[in-house]
Amino acid sequence: MTTELIAASKNKLWLAAIKPPMYSVAIMPIWVGTAVAVFETSTLNWKIFTTFITAAILILAWENLLNDVFDSETGIDKNKHHSLVNLTGNKLFILAIGNGCLALALLGLLAICWWQKDLTVLGLILLCCGLGYLYQGPPFRLGYQGLGEFLCFFAFGPLGVSAAYYSQTQSWSWVCLATSIIVGIPITLVLFCSHFHQVDDDIAAGKKSPIVRLGTERGAKLLPWVCGSIFLLTGGLVLFGILPIWTLLSFVGIPSAIKLCRHVSQYHNQPNLVSNCKFIAISLQFWSSLFLGVGLILH
Numbered sequence: 471m472t473t474e475l476i477a478a479s480k481n482k483l484w485l486a487a488i489k490p491p492m493y494s495v496a497i498m499p500i501w502v503g504t505a506v507a508v509f510e511t512s513t514l515n516w517k518i519f520t521t522f523i524t525a526a527i528l529i530l531a532w533e534n535l536l537n538d539v540f541d542s543e544t545g546i547d548k549n550k551h552h553s554l555v556n557l558t559g560n561k562l563f564i565l566a567i568g569n570g571c572l573a574l575a576l577l578g579l580l581a582i583c584w585w586q587k588d589l590t591v592l593g594l595i596l597l598c599c600g601l602g603y604l605y606q607g608p609p610f611r612l613g614y615q616g617l618g619e620f621l622c623f624f625a626f627g628p629l630g631v632s633a634a635y636y637s638q639t640q641s642w643s644w645v646c647l648a649t650s651i652i653v654g655i656p657i658t659l660v661l662f663c664s665h666f667h668q669v670d671d672d673i674a675a676g677k678k679s680p681i682v683r684l685g686t687e688r689g690a691k692l693l694p695w696v697c698g699s700i701f702l703l704t705g706g707l708v709l710f711g712i713l714p715i716w717t718l719l720s721f722v723g724i725p726s727a728i729k730l731c732r733h734v735s736q737y738h739n740q741p742n743l744v745s746n747c748k749f750i751a752i753s754l755q756f757w758s759s760l761f762l763g764v765g766l767i768l769h
C-alpha cells in the first residue's frame with residue numbers, strides 16, 4: 471500500500487476514534503435544559519450556558535477515552551482498530567488524557583457553582599459521571615450486563631437536562647422533567663444502535679448487550695416503536711398544553727427516524743453494512759433535540 475493510502479487510512483481511523491458527531495449527545499441535553507429555562511423565565515445566562523456546554527463535551531471525551539481503556543482490559547476491543555488504546559499502544563497515556571478532560575470539566579462546573587453559590591449542578595453531573603463509570607468501569611461494567619441503556623437514559627435525560635435547567639434557574643420543573651424524557655430516548659437509541667454490528671465480539675467477551683439478548687432481528691423490530699415514542703410523547707405534551715406548539719418543529723427528525731428503521735431492518739444481520747446506523751441515530755437525536763429547543767425558545 472502506498473504511503474498516501476496508509477496516511478489516509480490512519481486519518482480515517484483517528485476520525486472514527488474521535489467520532490465528532492457523537493458529541494451531539496453531550497450538547498443537546500444542555501441545549502434543551504437551557505431552552506426550557508428560557509421558555510419558562512425568558513432569561514439566559516450565556517456565561518453559564520457556554521461553560522456547561524464545554525464541560526459536557528469534556529465529560530463525554532472522558533467517558534469515551536476511559537471506555538477504550540477499560541475495554542482494552544477485557545479484550546472486547548481486540549477487533550476495534552479505531553480504539554485509541556489500539557491506535558496509540560499507550561493505555562496509560564489515554565487514561566491520563568481522559569482524566570485530564572474530566573478535571574477540566576469539573577473546573578468548569580465548579581465555576582458555575584461559584585457563580586451560583588450552590589453545589590447542586592456539580593452534584594447532578596457527578597451522579598451522571600458515576601452512571602458513566604458503572605457502565606464500563608471495573609468491577610461493575612454494567613454495560614456488559616445489558617444495563618447500559620438504562621444508565622444512558624437517566625444520565626443524558628432527566629439528570630443531564632435537569633442539571634442544565636438548574637444551572638440557569640436554580641430550581642426544578644415538571645416541564646423540564648417531561649422534556650428530558652424526549653431528549654433521553656433518542657440518545658439511548660444511539661447506544662442501542664451501536665450494538666448491532668458488535669454481536670460476535672460482545673458474545674466473545676461475555677457482554678450481554680440488548681442486541682445480544684434480543685437478537686438483531688427483534689432488535690430491529692423495536693426501532694419503529696422507540697422512534698415513534700419520541701414524536702408521540704412530544705405531540706402528546708403539546709396536545710395537553712405542557713409544551714408550546716412550536717416544539718412540533720422537532721418532527722424534522724422524522725426523516726432520520728424512517729431512514730434508521732429502514733436501514734437497520736434491511737441490514738440488521740450484516741455487521742459491515744449496519745455499523746453506521748448509530749450515526750443515523752445521532753442525526754435523529756441531533757435534529758429532533760435541536761428543534762425541540764428552538765421551539766421552546768420561539769414559543
Ligand SMILES: C/C(=C\COP(=O)(O)OP(=O)(O)O)CCC[C@H](C)CCC[C@H](C)CCCC(C)C
Nearest residue numbers: 496499526533537598599602605621622625630
Ligand atoms: C462510551 C459509551 C458507549 C460506548 O460503549 P461501547 O463499549 O459499546 O463502545 P465501543 O463499541 O465504541 O467500544 C457511552 C455510554 C453512556 C453511559 C451509559 C452514560 C455516560 C454518562 C456521561 C458520562 C455523563 C453525561 C452527562 C451529560 C449531561 C454531558
Ligand SMILES: O=C(O)C1=CC(=O)c2ccccc2C1=O
Nearest residue numbers: 492495534622657660661664748
Ligand atoms: O462509541 C460509541 O458507540 C458511543 C459513545 C458515546 O459516548 C455514547 C454516548 C451516548 C449514547 C451512545 C454512545 C455511543 O454509542
